[in-house]
Amino acid sequence: MWFPGLLAVLLGTIQVEATKAVFAHFMLWDSGRWEKDIRLAKDAHIDGFALNIRSDDKSAWNALNTAYQAADSLGGFHMILSFDYAGGGPWSANIVQQHILQFSGYSSYFREGRKPLVTTFEGPGNAGDWELILRKTNALFLPDWSSLGAKDALQAAPGVVDGLFSWSSWPWGNTDMDTYVDASYRQFMDSAGKDWGKELKYMMPASPWFYTNLPGYDKNWMWRGDDLWFHRWQQIIFFNPDYVQIISWNDFGESHHIGPLYVDGDSYEAFTVGKAPFNYAADMPHDGWRQFLPFVIDLYKNRKATITQESLTGWYRPTPKQSGCDDGWTVGNTASQLQVEFLPYEIVKDKIFFSALLTSHQPPTVTVGGVNVGAKWTHQPSYGSGLYHGSAEYKGNRGPVVIQVGSMVLDGREITNGCNRVSGQGGKQNWNAWVGSTTGASANKLVDMSLWVCIEGGAPGAPEFEDLCSYTCSYGYCPPSACYCSKMGPQKELPPPDSPGRYTVGYPAEGMSASYQGICTFACNLGYCPSQYCDTKEHPVVIPNVSPFTPDACIKGTGSGDLEGLCRYSCDVGFCPVRTCKCEATGPLTRPQPQTKKGGKAAPGKNPLVYDDICQFTCSRDYCPAGPCVPLEEDGHEVGNPVYVGTEIFAFPTAQCKEPCVLVLPPSSLPNPTTISVPAYTTSLRVGTTTSTITIRPPAITTDAIAFSNVPVASSVKSGAVFNGCTSLDLDPVHVTLSYVDGGKVTVSTRELTLPPYPQISNGPPNKWDTTCDVWGGSNGGGSDDDGTTFTFSPTVITTETTSTPLPRYTEFPPSYVRDKDEDNDDDDDDDEAIVVTCSGLWFFSLCIDFPELKISDWRFILPEGIIGP
Numbered sequence: 001m002w003f004p005g006l007l008a009v010l011l012g013t014i015q016v017e018a019t020k021a022v023f024a025h026f027m028l029w030d031s032g033r034w035e036k037d038i039r040l041a042k043d044a045h046i047d048g049f050a051l052n053i054r055s056d057d058k059s060a061w062n063a064l065n066t067a068y069q070a071a072d073s074l075g076g077f078h079m080i081l082s083f084d085y086a087g088g089g090p091w092s093a094n095i096v097q098q099h100i101l102q103f104s105g106y107s108s109y110f111r112e113g114r115k116p117l118v119t120t121f122e123g124p125g126n127a128g129d130w131e132l133i134l135r136k137t138n139a140l141f142l143p144d145w146s147s148l149g150a151k152d153a154l155q156a157a158p159g160v161v162d163g164l165f166s167w168s169s170w171p172w173g174n175t176d177m178d179t180y181v182d183a184s185y186r187q188f189m190d191s192a193g194k195d196w197g198k199e200l201k202y203m204m205p206a207s208p209w210f211y212t213n214l215p216g217y218d219k220n221w222m223w224r225g226d227d228l229w230f231h232r233w234q235q236i237i238f239f240n241p242d243y244v245q246i247i248s249w250n251d252f253g254e255s256h257h258i259g260p261l262y263v264d265g266d267s268y269e270a271f272t273v274g275k276a277p278f279n280y281a282a283d284m285p286h287d288g289w290r291q292f293l294p295f296v297i298d299l300y301k302n303r304k305a306t307i308t309q310e311s312l313t314g315w316y317r318p319t320p321k322q323s324g325c326d327d328g329w330t331v332g333n334t335a336s337q338l339q340v341e342f343l344p345y346e347i348v349k350d351k352i353f354f355s356a357l358l359t360s361h362q363p364p365t366v367t368v369g370g371v372n373v374g375a376k377w378t379h380q381p382s383y384g385s386g387l388y389h390g391s392a393e394y395k396g397n398r399g400p401v402v403i404q405v406g407s408m409v410l411d412g413r414e415i416t417n418g419c420n421r422v423s424g425q426g427g428k429q430n431w432n433a434w435v436g437s438t439t440g441a442s443a444n445k446l447v448d449m450s451l452w453v454c455i456e457g458g459a460p461g462a463p464e465f466e467d468l469c470s471y472t473c474s475y476g477y478c479p480p481s482a483c484y485c486s487k488m489g490p491q492k493e494l495p496p497p498d499s500p501g502r503y504t505v506g507y508p509a510e511g512m513s514a515s516y517q518g519i520c521t522f523a524c525n526l527g528y529c530p531s532q533y534c535d536t537k538e539h540p541v542v543i544p545n546v547s548p549f550t551p552d553a554c555i556k557g558t559g560s561g562d563l564e565g566l567c568r569y570s571c572d573v574g575f576c577p578v579r580t581c582k583c584e585a586t587g588p589l590t591r592p593q594p595q596t597k598k599g600g601k602a603a604p605g606k607n608p609l610v611y612d613d614i615c616q617f618t619c620s621r622d623y624c625p626a627g628p629c630v631p632l633e634e635d636g637h638e639v640g641n642p643v644y645v646g647t648e649i650f651a652f653p654t655a656q657c658k659e660p661c662v663l664v665l666p667p668s669s670l671p672n673p674t675t676i677s678v679p680a681y682t683t684s685l686r687v688g689t690t691t692s693t694i695t696i697r698p699p700a701i702t703t704d705a706i707a708f709s710n711v712p713v714a715s716s717v718k719s720g721a722v723f724n725g726c727t728s729l730d731l732d733p734v735h736v737t738l739s740y741v742d743g744g745k746v747t748v749s750t751r752e753l754t755l756p757p758y759p760q761i762s763n764g765p766p767n768k769w770d771t772t773c774d775v776w777g778g779s780n781g782g783g784s785d786d787d788g789t790t791f792t793f794s795p796t797v798i799t800t801e802t803t804s805t806p807l808p809r810y811t812e813f814p815p816s817y818v819r820d821k822d823e824d825n826d827d828d829d830d831d832d833e834a835i836v837v838t839c840s841g842l843w844f845f846s847l848c849i850d851f852p853e854l855k856i857s858d859w860r861f862i863l864p865e866g867i868i869g870p
Contacts, residue, residue, distance in 0.1 A: 019112050020242065020301045021047040023080060024249040024258070028053050028063055029267070034070035037259060038077050041249070044258075044293040048078040048110050050119060050245055054088030055095070064103055071108035078110035082144075085123025093129035094754055100137040101753070102683075112201075115140035119165050119203065119245070124148050127156035134160065136754065142203050142243070150181075150188040163189060163201030169232070169247050170210045170223035172551045173333050173340065174347045177228050178460050179235050180549040183480035204241035206232045207248070208289050208315075211255040211431040213328050214274025218613075219254075221334040222431050224347045229289055229315075230355050230379070230389040233296040238454060238478075238485045244300065252281035255432045258289045277328060278425045280432045288313045288437030292357050292387055295447075303450040307359055307385065310440035312408040314354040315433045316401070318415055320394075321345040325419035325429035329609055331578055336613075338574035338589060340554050344431060351391045352412070354403050359445040360384050362406040366392035368415055369399020382455070382489030386447050408440040449488060454478035456487035462548050468519045468533055477522045482515045482549075494526060501527035507538045514541040515548070546588040553589035557581045562628040566614050575617050580610050595620040600629040661713050667705035676701045678731065681761050683753075692738050698731055698755060729758040 024041060026049035041049065051067060053060045064081075071077045081099060083091050103109055104116035111117065117140045124145040134141055141160070145153035146167040153164055166185050171177040182204055189200040208229035211222040236244055249259040253270035261267070261281065271279045291313045298305035319325060322345050332342035352366050354375070361384050366375035375392035388405075394415060401412035413434040419427040457473025459465035459482065469483035475492055478485040495502060506524025508516035512533060520534035529536070557571025558564055559581045567581035573592035576583045600619025602611030606628060615629035624631045643657040647666045655663055678698040709726040733754045755761055 020244075021078070021110060022244045022246065022297050022300070023048050023050040023110075024246040025050045025052060025082065025251065026079075026249045027251050027270075028057065028060055028067075029250075029269075033262065034067050035074060037249070038071055038074055040260065040290070042074075042077055044290040045297040046246070046293065048080060048108075049249060050080050050082040052082045052084050052087075052121060053099070054084045055091045056088035061099075064099075068103055068106040068108050072106055075108075078108050080110045080117045080119060082119045082121060083123065084121045085126060086121055090123065090126050091129075093126070093133055094756065096129070097133050097136050097754055100133070100139055104137070104139070112140050114138065115162075117142065117243075120144050121167070122147055124153065124156045127160070130157055131160050140201070142201055150185040154188055154192045158192075159196045161200070162198070163203065163242065165203035165243075165245060166205055167247070169205035169207035171228065172223075172461075173342055174224065175461060175551075176224070176226075177231050177235065178484045178549075179239055179480050180461075180484070180547075182235070182239055182241070184547070187481055201242040203243040203245050204236055204239060206236060206244055206246050207256045208232075208258065208286070209256045209433050211280070211330070212253055213280065213330055213431075214253050214270065214276050216273055216275035217253075218336070219274070220329060221331050221336075221341075222344055222347070223333065225433060226349050226351065227353055227378070227389065227391065230353075230387070233300075233387075234379075234486070234488075237296065237300050237449075238488055239480060240300070255281065255284075257281070258286050260287055261285055277428055278430075279422060280430045282422045284430070284432045284434055286433070286435045288315065288435040291437040291439075292355060295357055295387060299447070299449060303452075304446060304448040307357055307443045307445040307447065309442050310356070310358055310406070310408065311437060312354065312356045312403065312405050312410050312440065313435065313437040314352060314401075314403045314410050314412055315435040316352040316412070316415075317348070317350075317431065318413045318421070318434050319419070319430060320350050320415065320417065321348055321429075323417040323419065323429065325417075326427050328428045328431075329579065330429070330431060335575050335577045338553055338592075340552065340583060340586060341576065341578035343578060344429075348431070349391075349393070350395070351393045352401060352403065353389075353391045354405075354410075355387055355389045356405045356408070357387055358385070358405070359443045361388075364388075364390050364392075365402075365404045366394075367402045368394045368397040371397045371399075373397055375403070379487065381447070382452070382487075383447075385445050406440060408438050410436055410438045412436050451490065452488045453491050454485035454487070455489040455492055457483050457485040459483055459549075461551065464533070464548065465515070465519075467530060468516070468523055471526075471528050472519050472522050475522075475526060477519070479518050482519055499527050501529060504529050504536060506534045506536060508541050509533055509535040510539040511542060512539075513544050513548070517541065550588075552586035554583040554585070555587045555590060556585035557583045562625075563610075563614070565625055566618055566623075566628060569623055570614055570617050575614070577613055580614050592617075593621050596622050597624075598632045600624045600631045603628055603630045657713060663711040663713060665708040665711065667707045670704050670706065673702055673704045676703065676729070676758070678758055678761065681755060694736060694738075696734055696736070696753070696755070698734060698761070701729055701731070701758065703729070727759060731755040731758060731761065 022045070024046050026037075028051050037049075048071075049067075051064065053064065067079065071079055081103060083096060083099075085091060100116060100118060104111070109116050115138055118137075119141075120143040122144060124143075124147065127143075127145070130141060130143075133139070140162045142163040142165045143153070143161060144165040144167050145156060148156060150164060150166070154161065164185055166181060168181040182202070185202055189202060193200040209225035211225075212219045214220070246258065248254070248256050250257050250267070251270075252261070252268060253274055253276070261284075268279055268281065270276075271281075291311050295305045295307065327344055330344050332344050332347035333339035335341050352368070352373070352375075354364065354366070356362075356364070361380065364375040364377060366373050373392045373394045375390055377388050377390040379387075379389040381387060394401075398415050398417065400414050403410040403412060413436070419425065419429065421430065453476035454473045455476070457469055457478040459469040462482075465482055469478065472478060473483050473485055475494060497503075501524070504524040504527065506520040506529050508514070508520050509532065512520075516533055520529070523529060524534055524536070553574040554571050554576035555574070557567050557576045559567030563580060567576065570576060570592075571581050571583055572590065574589045575592065597620050599617075600615035602608045602615055603626075611628055615624070616632075618624060619629055619631050643655075643661050644664045645655050645666060647669075649655055649665065657663060677700050681696045681698060683694060683696070707728055707730075709728045736753055
């Protein structure tokens with residue numbers, strides 16, 4: 001028999017945490033509009049921006065300083081760093097550390113306790129960097145490694161992460177958004193947290209829309225928006241995560257921005273770089289999606305919120321899905337993520353969607369071209385006060401849109417079949433949304449849901465759970481691992497004690513999975529115990545290999561003509577682009593083999609839209625049939641096949657390997673231990689509200705060997721390519737003690753700084769670093785020697801290490817000196833063999849000086865014969 005206390009435990013699915021915050025993902029730009037954006041975000045009750053920064057963005061350092069200074073000035077807004085490992089390539093661990101230490105010093109950096117919160121966009125390949133980074137920075141680390149899924153993301157850095165951020169913010173195909181992915185994160189984090197001895201945090205994503213057509217970034221797909229913005233906030237309020245990140249504030253290229261449109265500056269740079277067919281964000285405002293954020297964010301954070309003014313928001317696509325416009329080759333879902341693809345008109349609805357914040361029920365009306373199209377509420381809040389949501393299908397009606405709720409009237413964008421609404425649209429369909437809003441009467445109505453539970457739910461996408469979930473959710477028990485809660489409200493009265501079957505002890509029926517355990521126990525106890533799912537006898541539970549809540553993937557497909565073989569190969573492992581192949585069967589995903597080649601593309605004469613993606617997929621996995629496909633030339637930073645080069649390289653500057661490979665160079669021995677002076681290093685550190693500029697004078701390096709960076713050799717490199725050797729000497733970290741005064745209180749802070757290697761340290765702080773020493777052969781296989789002593793490679797066989805050849809010796813290091821621009825060039829110094837390199841040609845220095853008392857325009861190197869220079 002069950003006891004009331006046990007029932008109370010099962011009903012208590014909502015946990016209120018002390019620290020909660022909502023961030024908006026912000027694509028960093030060098031902008032003078034920080035104060036405006038921050039004020040708008042604060043008005044929406046957003047706590048801060050998650051500042052997306054790319055490793056290749058040279059303007060980021062200054063832009064970040066400007067952003068944090070603006071936030072410090074305005075107060076009450078706290079931002080975090082989001083390191084983008086996908087957009088601009090992987091980050092150096094050292095530079096990540098420097099960024100965290102620098103910007104977490106601002107008072108406007110968000111902290112949980114004493115820990116600055118840090119996240120990422122992807123980057124699981126660099127998971128191993130973070131143990132040291134966190135030890136140096138004391139950061140709270142919640143990465144987005146969604147490409148791995150929750151389980152594998154936790155295994156990428158066991159015990160290192162403090163939680164995870166999921167990027168999975170959009171529904172699959174022609175379904176609505178649910179919380180099964182969120183539940184998987186919580187389930188795996190709870191398990192890992194117990195093993196690691198710490199509580200892991202979850203950052204839940206929220207997004208209103210997704211449509212992108214940026215061929216330059218290999219992106220051209222959409223996910224269903226429609227009711228998403230309303231549904232997701234109801235899910236967040238129920239799921240009650242530690243943090244929320246809105247995707248996004250200003251990513252116009254993916255159509256999910258909730259911030260303002262700007263027509264100047266670099267706001268629309270993504271459309272140019274991404275080679276968009278037209279600017280589909282222009283004249284498509286999304287500001288209205290911020291209208292009800294204060295209410296739902298307050299509910300999420302405090303479980304109560306006050307309606308201070310009634311308001312109305314509406315959104316829809318102004319062009320019907322089958323208007324006759326060119327669909328832009330856009331698809332629903334994306335095979336690039338091994339999803340079953342749809343044609344776009346199969347996943348979106350020709351409806352007008354609207355949400356209204358009301359103190360009491362009022363009926364909605366929607367007209368299109370003056371015709372009433374039958375609007376209705378699809379969600380009404382408990383007790384009548386709160387956020388309502390509805391929609392209206394406009395079918396064949398065209399014309400001006402008017403949405404009315406009570407006294408509030410919203411005049412919307414006209415619905416037409418027009419395919420050229422903006423300049424350069426070229427007859428293509430715009431799958432983006434228009435959003436508008438208006439406000440109504442002032443109000444003062446408190447909505448308190450602190451004692452609410454789930455009162456409606458089900459199991460979308462998993463019909464075998466629908467009956468049980470529908471029943472248990474209505475009584476407040478709606479476990480996210482099996483069920484989906486669609487509405488919250490006051491606890492429903494439980495069946496009376498003398499009702500038939502009450503207090504039955506239930507278990508999953510024979511052959512059922514562990515997901516049935518909780519819901520069978522709960523339902524049977526209340527008297528509902530369906531025999532096809534539950535039993536009164538205990539049986540061993542089944543642990544399925546694939547979650548029943550995971551959407552199916554393509555497992556079999558075909559194509560026509562010379563696409564047949566390609567499609568059979570790729571569709572069997574989930575990659576089945578709908579415009580190229582036909583998927584014939586779906587089921588649990590069979591993972592494709594890893595990529596071993598760069599890839600391929602359509603053969604000459606073949607349509608790139610049809611062949612490029614599938615040739616890329618198959619050719620990268622060593623199946624590249626001649627005729628439809630041609631392989632891509634291998635180039636770039638390829639890692640693999642390390643070849644350890646012997647010290648004979650210094651006497652005979654030729655190395656051999658089978659490309660692609662990485663040459664691991666030996667150190668160059670010095671005749672005696674040599675002391676190398678290191679230049680002073682000037683940087684800025686933020687402590688509290690004070691920025692301190694400090695100059696560090698690192699101790700000299702004493703060494704008997706000079707080390708060099710590894711050299712990557714791409715497959716495109718030809719025999720005879722010329723490479724430079726790049727010096728890289730590590731420096732010991734230094735400790736810096738800083739103090740600042742705040743309100744009469746003196747606070748002392750000690751930082752451990754990891755310094756750049758020598759000679760790169762001469763470039764100053766990370767925002768000025770240059771990495772152009774990484775020189776390798778171009779398309780013709782020729783390298784760049786920049787007038788320096790070089791060695792060549794013959795990529796035919798792998799050399800073996802040997803030390804049989806006597807080593808030449810450095811007699812001085814560094815073998816160079818600074819020459820004043822006004823120095824007499826006719827001196828008779830014994831340096832006729834010196835190599836002169838201008839400042840602009842140096843990879844490791846940025847030291848061109850033009851002061852009245854000193855002018856340095858170039859450097860002169862004296863390199864012993866056969867030795868790789870610095």
